[in-house]
Amino acid sequence: MHAETRLPGLPAVAWWNAAAGASSLIGPDGCMDVISLHGRLVVVGADARARVHRGTAGTLTTGVRFDPGVLPQLLGVDADALADRQVPLAEVLGRRDVARLLDAAGRRGPGDPGPVAGAVRGDGTGASDLPSVTAIAAALCARAGRLDPRPLRVARALGSGLDVAQVAEEAGRSTRQLRRDAARWYGYGPKHLARVLRYRRAAADLEAGASRADAAARAGYADASHLWRDERDLMTPS
Known part of the structure; x- marks a missing residue:
């Protein structure tokens, strides 16, 4: 089960996925994500081709998918350094920078992930980490300032x-x-x-x-x- 919604004022989409089986096929979309996975924030680079995501049935994964070309600017890295990879956010930014980012996200508040969280709660699964991921996305955009269009x-x-x-x-x-x-x-x-x-x-x-x-x-x-x-x-x- 999957749902998503565009985040107001941000070049990004919030999404959640409750795995129905042990693995799923994820196609390329030209985008990069920040996801909450097993209690860690992970950067998912752009996939050139489909990849198989292996998980546990019923596991909830939440994340924010940034429009093409946006996340590399927010992280200050080249996209090809992360292509076809999943890397902990702390390895990309450094632990201190992530700590500051989390602090900024906390000050901004959890935000409202909109109908995505509503769909999750309606399913009884819970969406406790989705607001924090969206707040982190907002904090990333806020600290970056004006993006290269x-x-x-x-x-x-x-x-x-x-x-x-x-x-x-x-x-x-x-x-x-x-x-x-x-x-x-x-x-x-x-x-x-x-x-x-x-x-x-x-x-x-x-x-x-x-x-x-x-x-x-x-x-x-x-x-x-x-x-x-x-x-x-x-x-x-x-």
Whole structure:
């Protein structure tokens, strides 16, 4: 069981997941998360392909998924250093910095995670750590101040179906510069990010009941077979 909601005023989505089985398949989305896992705060880097999350049935995991290119700015690290990895937040920021962050999150209060927590409580599972994770996300954003708007702008352009050369031109970068930027911002190159975002669009249409042919056409695939090849590649764990 899974639910999520966008956090007001933050470039992020709060989510929770109550595992139904011992393992689950998590597809790539171009984003990075901070999650609460077994009592620890963990940074989850962007996945290039699907990965298998192994847990215990009934275990509640909560987290905040930041929009593409946001979390590296908040943490002061390059995304490619964390790609396909799960690293304790204390290893990324240092224990003292995490302690200050937790203190700031506590002063801000738990916040209101909105309908996500309501859904969890309605299920009787409890969402005691979700507000703290959202408060930590708010504290990260507050201390970072103004974010560089380029990563979000480029991700939106790539997600809209524009080709990499056109996106680079609109961003005032060469394609080589954009490749370097994308590695720092997202953890992989612009072509792969565009591929991931295109598949996410098609997958959302499929989940909403669209036929494979219609979903492929709307997402910009040549045909349903093209979508199938991308799905097989991106959703097969590496």
